[in-house]
Amino acid sequence: MGLDDASNTCLVLGLGFPTNPETPHKTSKKPPATAAPATGFEPFLTLGLSDESYKVTVTKKVDVNKGGGCLQHRHHEEPPTSAAAAGDWCCPASPDPSAVSSFSSGRVRRERDFSSEEDEDGVNARKKLRLNKEQSALLEESFKQHSALKSQPTLARQLNLKPRQVEVWFQNRRARTKLKQTEVDCELLKRCCETLTNENRRLQKELQELKSLEMAYTNMPAATLTVCPSCERTGGGGNPKKPFSMPSKPRFYNHVTNPSAAY
DNA sequence: CTTTAAGAATGTGTTACCTCA
DNA sequence: ATTGAGGTAACACATTCTTAA
Numbered sequence: 283m284g285l286d287d288a289s290n291t292c293l294v295l296g297l298g299f300p301t302n303p304e305t306p307h308k309t310s311k312k313p314p315a316t317a318a319p320a321t322g323f324e325p326f327l328t329l330g331l332s333d334e335s336y337k338v339t340v341t342k343k344v345d346v347n348k349g350g351g352c353l354q355h356r357h358h359e360e361p362p363t364s365a366a367a368a369g370d371w372c373c374p375a376s377p378d379p380s381a382v383s384s385f386s387s388g389r390v391r392r393e394r395d396f397s398s399e400e401d402e403d404g405v406n407a408r409k410k411l412r413l414n415k416e417q418s419a420l421l422e423e424s425f426k427q428h429s430a431l432k433s434q435p436t437l438a439r440q441l442n443l444k445p446r447q448v449e450v451w452f453q454n455r456r457a458r459t460k461l462k463q464t465e466v467d468c469e470l471l472k473r474c475c476e477t478l479t480n481e482n483r484r485l486q487k488e489l490q491e492l493k494s495l496e497m498a499y500t501n502m503p504a505a506t507l508t509v510c511p512s513c514e515r516t517g518g519g520g521n522p523k524k525p526f527s528m529p530s531k532p533r534f535y536n537h538v539t540n541p542s543a544a545y
Numbered sequence: 546c547t548t549t550a551a552g553a554a555t556g557t558g559t560t561a562c563c564t565c566a
Numbered sequence: 567a568t569t570g571a572g573g574t575a576a577c578a579c580a581t582t583c584t585t586a587a
Binding site for chain 3: 412
């Protein structure tokens with residue numbers, strides 16, 4: 283009974299939201315893996331650690347015979363433009379078969395195509411761009427309209443950025459939004475848990491009191507039982523074992539289905 | 546100078562859709 | 567017409583790494 287019991291089970295607790303009609307998946311081919319936080323807030327609760335909550339990652343397609351470094355890429359991608367880049371462009375033939383799976387997708391090419399600006403030494407240096415205020419503002423504005431990017435090249439041109447940079451910004455922005463929402467949800471759940479704990483404590487106490495009352499009354503001679511102190515009903519003349527009739531309705535609120543009663 | 550938080554960039558896995566044999 | 571395999575795009579998520587405070 284109570285929270286202690288719950289903590290020993292495979293709980294599923296979390297907050298869910300209705301899918302936002304403006305979510306990226308509206309135009310995407312892919313259905314949402316997780317519903318993006320929407321403006322409307324109608325949470326449902328699920329608390330991990332059920333089996334289903336764990337995302338079991340299974341490599342779906344691992345073909346070692348075909349993998350072997352960048353053979354696939356060579357068939358389909360354009361060669362690097364510079365000799366210096368050629369060394370880095372090619373996917374290394376991985377000795378680890380588990381690494382092969384990732385090359386089954388064209389994604390790798392995309393990542394490399396857009397990235398890895400070379401510095402003066404011809405070595406790939408990760409340069410980090412700092413967006414200026416106007417760029418950020420415009421991106422934010424665009425994000426407010428659609429959290430999924432639709433006119434990427436246009437926006438990129440407007441911002442004087444690479445399309446990939448805009449794409450990355452949107453991805454990270456979505457992630458940040460989700461993280462923030464998760465933090466908010468976490469706080470909400472904490473408060474909810476606190477309230478329920480207090481309520482549980484109160485009910486336990488009440489139960490204890492009722493039990494001791496019951497004990498006191500059952501030990502009393504039936505003749506002395508005339509008036510119930512809590513409901514003020516008389517108990518004489520009836521069944522001596524059930525001197526008082528119970529109130530027809532319980533006096534408890536369900537704080538989950540009736541949350542307004544909890545505060 | 547060091548620490549730290551923010552966020553840009555990268556890597557990886559998954560899914561839907563398309564083409565072709 | 568159907569089907570399975572391979573390719574591609576788009577995305578989520580985790581992580582790395584740079585930078586400014």
